[in-house]
Structures are given as structure tokens and as C-alpha cells.
Amino acid sequence: MTDDVERVLADTFAQDWGRLVATLIRLTGDWDLAEECTQDAFAAALRTWRRDGIPDVPRAWLTTTARNRAIDRIRRERVGAEKVRSLVVPPGELDLDVLDSGIVDDRLRLLFTCCHPALALSSRVELALRTLCGLTTAEIARLFGVPEPTMAKRLVRTKHKIAVAGIGYQVPSAARLPERTPAVLAVLYLMFTEGYAATAGPHLVRVDLCHEAIDLARALTGLVPDDPEAAGLHALLLLQHARTSARTDADGVLVPLEEQDRAAWDHAAIEAGLAELRRAVRRERVGPYQLQALIAACHATAPTAAQTDWVRIVALYDELVAVLPSAAVQVNRAVAIGMARGPQAGLDALAATPDHPLTPAVRADLLRRLGRATDAADAYREALTRTENQAERAYLERRLRA
Amino acid sequence: MQYLLLISADEETAVTRMREGAFASFDTWITDLEQRGVLRAHVGLHESATATTVRLRDGEVLLTDGPFAEGREQVGGLAVVDCADLDEAVAIAAAHPAAAFGQVEVRPVRVS
Incomplete structure (x- = not known):
């Protein structure tokens, strides 16, 4: 009981x-x-x-x-x-x-208020994680790498500004929705990312955060049905999340994409994601979320890892880098080049990429595939210094032992 | 809710832009606010070189020639608007001609 x-x-x-x-x-x-x-x-x-x-x-x-x-x-x-x-x-x-x-889901009201452009981007994410996802102040503090009292002060300050500056508790009017939606998409994406690869802690995935982000993304597509990027984000999250149960093994160790059991993927979620993606791209206004969803779709529809269409993935990353030149995107593009054109080409692409927490792990895998075992081991050791996530660490340690 | 709009810009740029006609839309801006009944106060200021800054220290009145904060960006106008929420105040601020080359700080007015 x-x-x-x-x-x-x-x-x-x-x-x-x-x-x-x-x-x-x-x-x-x-x-x-x-x-x-x-x-x-x-x-x-x-x-x-x-x-x-x-x-x-x-x-x-x-x-x-x-x-x-x-x-x-x-x-x-x-x-x-x-x-x-x-x-x-x-x-x-x-x-x-x-x-x-009710006229709208109360959570959308809360989400749009948290994502008001008069708040700093980090404040929006912090407040959404606290109010929408119920993360504790301590958890959010760890996420942003600041002491808990600092985060507590930041949350108080953000809520104070909302109250005092007259930020309305509402979904914006239809006229303002287009300019306000991108901020909401960004916060949902960060919420999902944190759930998908928790920055620290024993679990790789915080499923509750992923579900909340997916559910909110779905609710948002109902509110802005003509926004292809909202649909693109919803599709992306569905496709990513479909792989969740195959991403860690029975011992909680991270399983890389190429070794995942594809039968264990959630095929209903993949179908739903692909259908949403088709609806989005029909509008022919392809932005970063749709591009990432198209990449996720390449993986989701490949019958085996070996049959993955890496050439198309590289082409999609080229488009993505043009609109979203972040370090994370560039590192992932280097991975794709390594798969499409061989590990040396991947290493060359990685060398031209700004540093990212994943860089040493990616370099290590490319060096391993080149047969440069000693260099690979050094890179795996460096990668271990860059993550606190237990599942990721277990994977890197396994590679070091192999 | 009442908001103070603190309109500021690089003073040299402002002079040039005014000469070029950047303030042509100002009349429309202020007429619209008056007709909507949201404008509580509005003043335009002479340039900051004409300012005198006053401090009282140890019972003595100290005067400085110039604005309290030196710098190219200076306040050139103030408005108080009565709005439903921040979004409405932001829309009013964005429509002020100086927003195109300077900036408008929107501050909620304290009610006691």
C-alpha cells in the first residue's frame, strides 16, 4: 500500500x-x-x-x-x-x-510567461525547469554550475521581475505569437536535452523531463499549427526519445548509436515523429529544428547502423551549420563526416571545430577506428574529465579497458 | 500599470538623425498615445551639456557641471505611460523614433 x-x-x-x-x-x-x-x-x-x-x-x-x-x-x-x-x-x-x-492549457500560459523576451535566456530556462518541471533549486544550480544560494537568488529575482514589471500571465495574442514562439522552442529544446543527457547524476535520461518537453511541444503545435519549426521540434523530440530505452544497457552504461538494438526503439513514436516531420517540411520553410529532425529521421529509418545514409546526413549537417553554427552542431558534423568519408576525414573536420565537452570523446572514437590505440586512450582519459554523467563515464571506461 | 520610458541615445547621432528627419514620425507617435489616453507625462530635454548635477555631502551642496553619468549615451526624453502590461509598454517604446538608433529603457513605476 x-x-x-x-x-x-x-x-x-x-x-x-x-x-x-x-x-x-x-x-x-x-x-x-x-x-x-x-x-x-x-x-x-x-x-x-x-x-x-x-x-x-x-x-x-x-x-x-x-x-x-x-x-x-x-x-x-x-x-x-x-x-x-x-x-x-x-x-x-x-x-x-x-x-x-480551458481556452488554453495552463502550462502554455506558464511556458510563454517563463519565455518572455524581457527575461534573460538563462532566467527563462531556470524558471521553466523550476515551475514546469518541478526541478529543485539544488538540481537547477548543479545544472548551471552555480552554488545553490546563487540560483535561489536568481529564481527570486526572475519571479520578482515578472510580478513588478507587469509581464502578463498569458499566451500572447495571435499577432505576437510568431515573434514569441522561437524563445519557447529554445527552452523546450533545452528542457528535453537536459532530460535526454542529464549533466550529472546516476541516470543518463530523466524521462520525466523528456515527456514534459514532448507533451508541451505537442500542445504548442496545436497553438501555432502554421509554424513548421514548432512541428519540427515536436518531430525531433519524438524521434530522439524513441531511442531512449536502447541508449543504456542493463547496467546503465551508455550504448552508442551504432551498437543499439534497433528493435528496442519505440517504433510508434518514430512513426508519429515522421508523420509530424512530413507535415512540417511540406511548408517549405526548413529551419534548424526541422533539419535536426531530418537527421534524426535518417537514423530512425535506417534498418541497420551500416545502412545509415551518412552522405545525406553530412549534407543535412552542412545546411544546419549554415543556420546554426554552434560547437555542438559542428562536432556532430565531424562525426557524420567520419562515418561518410572515413575516420581521418572526421579528425580533419574535428580539428577545424571549436571545442565542445564532447570533442575528446569524438576524437577518441575516430582515433580508435584509425587503429591509433595509444592516442585514443589519451583522448578517452581526457573525455572522462569532461563529463559527470555516470552512464557516459561507464561507456568511456569500458572503451579504455577494451 | 504605469511605466517610465527613459529615451536615450548618442547625442551626436541624435542631432544628425534629427536633422535628417528621423523624428518625422514623432508627432504620429505622441498623437496616437494621446488619443489612446495612455500618456500620463512626456518631456523632451535640452542636451546633457546644459545639465547641473547636485549632491549634498556633509551638509554642503556640491554642484557639478554636466550629467551624473558621463558618456556619449545620454537621456534625451522621458515619458510615463499607463498600460495593461509590459508588452503594451514595449510596443510603445519600440515605436519611438529614437529606438531606431538609441534605446528606450522601460521601468515599472512604483505605486505605494
């Missing part, structure tokens, strides 16, 4: 934290109160559910509890009777369908 409660709570937290916080912010207009009351509701659930059993719809129970907690807190602090009145819902069951089918 106890185990059931904890499992359901963990699942509900992963799935619904963002939705709960988003709804509470809409109801109270107070970001801190919303987070605290949501936290309180989860704490109360642990006690109550153990005593009375798990409710039929955990999220409805948590929403009601968090809202009641907010009403209590506002009453106690006497922050004006008007605020309380707007919170009091007529007696009766809380109707989840009404909550969900």
Missing part, C-alpha cells in the same frame, strides 16, 4: 507538477504561493492517501487541495477579500474536463 502511494505520487509529480503550478498561478497570481501550495498538496497526499486510499483522479485531488491551501493562506495573511472570492469555486466536484479544455 505504502509503495503504491509513493509510486502513484512520483508518477503524478512527474506528469502533473507543471499543470498544477500553472493552474495555481492563474488562480492566485502569486508564483511563490502557487509553488508552495502545490508542494503542500503533495505532502498532504502522502499522509491522506496512506490513510484513506488513493483517489480515483489524483490530479483532481491535488488541484483541489492546493487551491484550498491557497485560499487558507491568503485568508490567514488577509491579502484582501477580493482575491479569495475569485478563488472560491461553487461546491461540487472539480471538473477536470473544464480545467483541461
